[in-house]
Amino acid sequence: MALAEDHYARIQKEDGQICAFLTLSKERALEQADRIDRMAAEGKPLPALAGVPVGIKDVMSTRGVRTTAGSKSLEKYIPPYDATSVARMEAAGAVVLGKMNCDEFAMGSSNENSAYGPVRNPRDLSRVPGGSSGGSAAAVAADMAVVTLGSDTGGSIRQPASFCGVVGLMPTYGRVSRYGLIAFASSLDHIGPLTKTVKDAAIVLRTIAGRDPMDSTSAEVPVPDYVAELEKPVRGLKIGVAKEYLGEGLDGEIRKAIEAAIQKLAGQGCEIVEVSLPHTKYAIPTYYIVATAEASSNLARFDGVRYGYRAKDARTLSEMYRRSRDQGFGAEVKRRIMLGTYALSAGYYDAYYLKAQKVRTLLTQDFDQAFKKVDAIVGPVSPTAAFKLGEKVDDPLAMYLADIYTVTADLAGIPGISVPCGETKDKLPIGLQILGRHFDESTILRVAQASEKAA
């Protein structure tokens, strides 16, 4: 109880500037904290996350607590049920403090697409926290929550984690149930934790992973004890370095930090092996076709009938649909719906959508080949450190290109983690990305922890 109240006091003090929270769920939090306190007083065994103050990205449904997805269209939406990941966190004793700001429908790389205003980076308030899970990363960085849940469709957990200097884990596709997640691109959406330490990420993954009958894409794969697995040594692991991830476009300071982190892994007995992911330069165009196509379909549900924003005074049903969507969605969401609709339209389906699906196969085969030779692949998360607010808002393509090192893992469905590995001379955090085989979170967590200890 005291811990939850401390965090609310801290949110009160800090969040006026950072804007990481959209909604506080104080009643629900204090009720849960009280329940945990009573369990402790009665001497009952406490679950793994007992009393841990957490934040939930506002794309995950919380029963009775407003869930906006960062969109005006869901300004008043109160879900009638909990997302499975939220329910599992609470069942493990976590105290849900509130809902985290994010880009609208998780579409963005800077958190500037939120209808409720941008989040600021706690390390430098003139800079973005990254996106789309910007509030989730900023809250952990500013000690307003111990753990947050984010979602990653093209890098939305790992990139803000790297910009804010925290740990961000995107599990394998199918590892964590997405029941109750407001869908953006269903073949790419993942839920995962943002934390201060790699060990905390392992504890949270152990809590939320595993088959859920409510999500047919959740995998029937046993959940290992990720925390125990962290004890295994990294000596002897083969670590791949993809030359395509250290080439043109990568900021010099980031490159130096990544190379130093790789040297430290070598110093701990990892064998460094050069690998190639030859189709990397096609990842962004592939991603922005697949993701927008799926988004155009998923977002068709926001019609102003059953829930969400409805335009006033429309005379006919079709006018009501059109005006509700026009007024309810922001510019980036509309841009993506239009791109996706275009890519799926009769005359262009083969040229865009089918083409992108085929290149997706090639991108995935790149990883299949690489993982025959190595146990994990390390590289940068983002080509630059956190950029200034407003720096890229007028150029959507420039914003998309910043996702170059993260979208590949989403397309292939493999897990990835971002762990802090140093700072730029301006004291901005740099993240090391570690990618692994399908369902092999244990290895990337282990490598991440080795890197964390060496940093």
Added chain:
Amino acid sequence: MVRDLNSILEYVDRLNEIDTSNVPPMAQVSDRYAVDAAKQGSERFAYASREDVVEGLRKSLSQDVALANAPDADEEFFRVPKVIER
């Protein structure tokens, strides 16, 4: 907006540099397991289909709960503007 969309479409045209005539499309990550029987663990996603059940996995929402978020509803139905213009 038109300028942005055009520059994005121009950019994605670079996919045509690659010959994909013999490459199968990938719609889902689970395709990787379901279609490739030789791949270890290909049973992993086999459960994705199940028998039909009359009562779903979850009870349906009650009518009042289902209507609670509606911008306009009476006690039984969602209300919308007229569909056909006279």
